[in-house]
Amino acid sequence: MSLFWRIFLLNAVVLGVATALLLWAPVTVSVPVLLTEAVILVGGLGVMLVANAALIRWGLAPLVRLTRRMATVDLLRPGQRLPESGTGEVADVIRTFNAMLERLEQERVASSARVLSAQESERRRVAQELHDEVGQSMTAVLLALKRAADTADPPLRDELRQIQEATRGSLDEVRRLLRRLRPGVLEDLGLVSALTALAGDFATHTGLTVRRDFAGDLPPLEPTTELVLYRVAQESLTNAARHADAETVTVRLRRDPDAVELTVTDDGRGIRRLCEGAGIRGMRERALLVGASLEVVPGPSGDGTTVRLTVPVPPAGPVPPGPEPFALPQPAPSAARTDAQDL
Missing domain, CATH: 3.30.565.10 (Histidine kinase-like ATPase, C-terminal domain)
Incomplete structure (x- = not known):
């Protein structure tokens, strides 16, 4: 039975009993109202209010739980479902909410896979550019500094050595960033x-x-x-x-x-x-x-x-073959080593 009919029937029962008491019971209302009559009327009103409040609270309790869950649900913590208690429209609403959560969680996983796949692809691209462009350029600078320092006079040679060490430190930092971007x-x-x-x-x-x-x-x-x-x-x-x-x-x-x-x-x-x-x-x-x-x-x-x-x-068992949500990059071919230890 739906919530509407439960509330309607309870009110009908309470009002019917009150009508029957007024019709067939020796209950009258005087003017002015006597104390006993006031007690009976107030008591009947109290019974009707308590009965209505109890039924409404019992019928709406699943909706209250649904409201709380809707305010606190987090798709990054899957599996948050409500028990499908109640009957009629309330149970339908809870079942629909649980089904909606299931769909949203699946869509969140799919969208996260796409985002993280793009993120890993971008990491690989940046790492490759660091390797091919910045790393190679800094390696060439180190080699040029080494040749210049070997042929320079002592005062200039010391300055070139310092620049060479600073460049080598920057190259080491680029290597560290490269390892963070692409865990080879x-x-x-x-x-x-x-x-x-x-x-x-x-x-x-x-x-x-x-x-x-x-x-x-x-x-x-x-x-x-x-x-x-x-x-x-x-x-x-x-x-x-x-x-x-x-x-x-x-x-x-x-x-x-x-x-x-x-x-x-x-x-x-x-x-x-x-x-x-x-x-x-x-x-x-x-x-x-x-x-x-x-x-x-x-x-x-x-x-x-x-x-x-x-x-x-x-x-x-063996790991099933097939494409992954995001595949790891293949190692770059090794290049000829120099004294600057190329990336």
Whole structure:
């Protein structure tokens, strides 16, 4: 029975009982009204109001839950559904809302895949241009400076040496940016080696202590999954350096019976009031691509912050072939080495 008819019938019952009492019961209303008559009328009105309030609250409770969920739903946290309680129009509204959430989550995953695919493509393009244009140009400058310094007089030679060292430092910075844009180690040596290189590079350039704890029995993962794990670790380390005011960061990668779990824990000031910025939401979007779950919680001792990414492991067997949502770039062909160590 629909909500309209439930409310209508209850009101009809209450009004019918009141009419019957006035018709057949020895109830009269005097002028002026007597105290007993006032008590009966006020009591009847109270019963009718309470009955109506109880029915309306019971009938509208699913809609209240629906309103709260609509105000708090986040497509980056999939699976938020309402129980299909109630009957009639209320149940139809809840079923429609759940179906709408399902469609929106699927569309969000598809749109995130397109955006991240474009982002990775742009990273590859920029990395390739850094390699082919900036890196080669700076290498040529280093060679020219070396030749000029070898033939210059001592005062000018010292200045050229200083310029050469400054240029070499800039070239090293370009290499670091290139590794961040395109994780070549991930393509060539796998996830553990890539995370090891990432942690070492991060410790070198930030001065923080980075501890590594990587399991050796990881299952074979698809390239997209490995890239998501790498990017989440990269963003977590960056957040720890920028915002946590930490001294030590621990990166762990271990295998559960049916999942691979990446945790990045720092000993910084922690999260008193989590405000998810673009970095954390970007990590959540990446997690959606591989059906993973992402948690940002306080550290084990209550201090610091832990970022935990849990990726489900597919059933044992070969990794299915086929195109990925975004494919990893192929390694660039190695060029002849120079004393400037070309990119």
